[in-house]
Amino acid sequence: MTERGFWFDTEPELQARSVSAPIEQEIDVDVAIIGAGYSGLWTAYYLKQYRPQLSVAILEANTVGQGASGRNGGWLMGSFSGDVNYLNKLDGEPRQLAKAIIQDTIHEVSRVCQAQGIDCDLHHGGNLRVAARYPEQHQTIKHELSYWREQGFTEADIRWLDKAELDNQVKMAKGQAALFTPHCARIHPAKLVCGLADTVKRLGVKIYENSAVVGIRHNSAGSTQLRTAKGRITSRIYIPALEGYQREFGELARYSLPVQSLLIATEPLTYAQWQSIGLDNRPTFSDASRIVTYGQRTPDNRLIFGARGGYQFGGKIRTEFGFNATEFNVKHPSQSQADFRFRHRLLLALFPQLEGVNITHGWGGTLAIARDFAPHAVFDPHSGLGFIGGYGGEGVGAANLFARTLVDLILERKTLLSTMPWAFKTDVKKVLKPWESEPFRYLGYHSMNRVFAWEDRLYSRGESSTWQRKLAKGLADRLEGMMS
Ligand SMILES: Cc1cc2nc3c(=O)[nH]c(=O)nc-3n(C[C@H](O)[C@H](O)[C@H](O)COP(=O)(O)OP(=O)(O)OC[C@H]3O[C@@H](n4cnc5c(N)ncnc54)[C@H](O)[C@@H]3O)c2cc1C
Missing domain, CATH: 3.50.50.60 (FAD/NAD(P)-binding domain)
Known part of the structure; x- marks a missing residue:
């Protein structure tokens, strides 16, 4: 690499x-x-x-x-994927203790960084999960909030922000409401x-x-x-x-499924541009979609924004992501540039005020999903x-x-x-549970990704029919259910 x-x-x-x-x-x-x-x-x-x-x-x-x-x-989270499944193996005080241990992770990292003189631009500004691109996202975060309450997560862990409160944190063109948790920090x-x-x-x-x-x-x-x-x-x-x-x-x-995730970065934004966006307290953010988006305001005042990517047959690791600022805008881009452009479109849907702002970097990496x-x-x-x-x-x-x-x-x-x-x-x-052999692993992951992307496209395009949306949601719910 x-x-x-x-x-x-x-x-x-x-x-x-x-x-x-x-x-x-x-x-x-x-x-x-x-x-x-x-x-x-x-x-x-x-x-x-x-x-x-x-x-x-x-x-x-x-x-x-x-x-x-x-x-x-750069999201340093006081939670992890699948944590609720572990918490659900416990009751009462042990459950509360386990939850506190998980949430204390941010403070532990911060304590070590201070003690060892590691300056990683850690800023504890929380996280926003925003209903931001289409009306269905409002319903999604409502359901998510009910789920968190059922799991014993209180106002101190996660709370609802109405449109006015959301706008105070970040101004997204179609922002409707958000869930805010303090259990996240931004790092370099x-x-x-x-x-x-x-x-x-x-x-x-x-x-x-x-x-x-x-x-x-x-x-x-x-x-x-x-x-x-x-x-x-x-x-x-x-x-x-x-x-x-x-x-x-x-x-x-x-035992692990290697999956890519890709990001883009804008050029450093001006004071006026930041005034039109917000993020003054540097919360990390995503929009409530199954395509797993994530962003942050960087220490050098850029916006970076990413979304989960693909899986290569046989678990082959993708080592080159090859962003090219010139090719990025051509009519028929290569697969890499198309991957970055997709993220750019999502970013502009959140912040149309960034139209014309240069994208200076695109990159990616490999994460792993347990069975x-x-x-x-x-x-x-x-x-x-x-x-x-x-x-x-x-x-x-x-x-x-x-x-x-x-x-x-x-x-x-x-x-x-x-x-x-x-x-x-x-x-x-x-x-550890083993993943299925190929080609089932490849087919499974790709079908899921396609259904999630299809659902997102239907919702984003206001004109899709109700039955199409219902079908896509039903399928996507099923697939997501299999992941928990
Ligand atoms: C694009 C992207 C965005 C992400 N965003 C977030 C986020 O915002 N918040 C969050 O919580 N998580 C995020 N993650 C996940 C997070 O970055 C990883 O879970 C975490 O960094 C894993 O750390 P690790 O040390 O286990 O693995 P890695 O950092 O991948 O380290 C593994 C190391 O092993 C080395 N290696 C490989 N093969 C060999 C070999 N044969 N011999 C010796 N060394 C070898 C590699 O070079 C590598 O340095 C993201 C992941 C990606 C890819």
């Missing part, structure tokens, strides 16, 4: 970062981690916090933050991942960049050897913190394999929470975290 994406391209200090040398020898460590994204780095961080004497090494195929951690939308993803890498290096963790793991061997003595082109690491405990790249690592390939649509933290003391991931595109905060959980399991710390319903101490394959 060569493109590094917007967050690195617009931050000269990050571009100039020195790259650690690849591994070129054979070494033994206590814990070997594969992947220098949030999951790998947070795991290394907590291991060294609680057991400074442990030797920990990270092998990274490219450079720090080359995966989703350096490319995401690449500054967080690089700051974490510097921190763990200071704590004594060895990071080897340009060191892709190409082979693995389990020794009879109970240790595991990871092989790269020029080196080897042997350890008792090994953790593939690979998220969307698990496919590249045979053992766990079947039961929730992440897991699993440690198998027998094989030494530790697993975290399957965040379903909501891993910025979750990677911290799941890394902390995994470390408590590994170190046998008697903590609340290690008793949470997402913590498992057993064989990974007993916990």
Whole structure:
């Protein structure tokens, strides 16, 4: 992968970062981690916090933050995909405690950043889910609010904003109302991942960049050897913190679905343009649609906006997204430019005042979806394999929470975290569900995506007939139901 994406391209200090040398020898460590994204780095961080004497090494195929951690939308959430399913395994006080632990994730990340001097432009401005492009979105967020109330989420967790309150936060041309939650902060993803890498290096963790793991061997003595082109690491405990790249690592390939997500960024906007938009308190935002959109006002005053993308047959990872500012506007664009243009159309539907504003960047990355649509933290003391991931595109905060959980399991710390319903101490394959084989995986994902896009198109075009909308909604509801 060569493109590094917007967050690195617009931050000269990050571009100039020195790259650690690849591994070129054979070494033994206590814990070997594969992947220098949030999951790998947070795991290394907590291991060294609680057991400074442990030797920990990270092998990274490219450079720090080359995966989703350096490319995401920067929503640091105090929630994660599938969290309610876990909460529903608990009652009463334990349920409240688990909910508080999840929501505290933002504060935990913030505490560590402050303590370690990581400046990642964290701003705790909450999140808006807006009924913004078509009337049906009003009904959608109403249903969602009832759902949250049924699940015990109070006004302090999520509340209704009427049109006037919404306009105070953000002015969207067809904005009708919104749900607001305080449990979200905005960050600069690449500054967080690089700051974490510097921190763990200071704590004594060895990071080897340009060191892709190409082979693995389990020794009879109970240790595991990871092989790269020029080196080897042997350890008792090994953790593939690979998220969307698990496919590249045979053992766990079947347990995650690698899916792309793509974003665009405007040029920095002027004061007058921001006055016409709002977002003064930097809430992150989406519109209430099944195509999963997300946006934020960046630290350098651009708008970035993204939407979930496709899945490639066999779980092949898309490494090039190839934004081209000139081709972006031509009549018959390439697939990549068409992907970006689609996001641009959605952005203009929210903010027609941005017509004519330059789109300077487009990029994408790969996330992973677990078969039961929730992440897991699993440690198998027998094989030494530790697993975290399957965040379903909501891993910025979750990677911290799941890394902390995994470390408590590994170190046998008697903590609340290690008793949470997402913590498992057993064989990974007993916990994770495999995805269907091809072509069913491909067909399933594409059918779902198409139905969601079709429904969105029908709603956006006011003239579609009632029966068409009903049919699309019925189908989309069914497919969505299968995901929870
Ligand atoms: C475009 C996009 C937008 C997103 N927006 C948000 C958001 O706003 N909020 C949110 O909560 N989540 C978001 N996500 C999801 C979030 O970014 C991820 O869940 C999170 O970054 C996962 O971190 P990770 O460390 O597990 O994986 P990654 O960051 O993907 O790290 C895995 C690392 O493993 C390395 N690797 C791969 N193969 C090998 C190998 N063989 N050997 C060694 N190393 C290897 C990769 O190079 C990579 O650096 C988004 C994801 C994408 C793609």
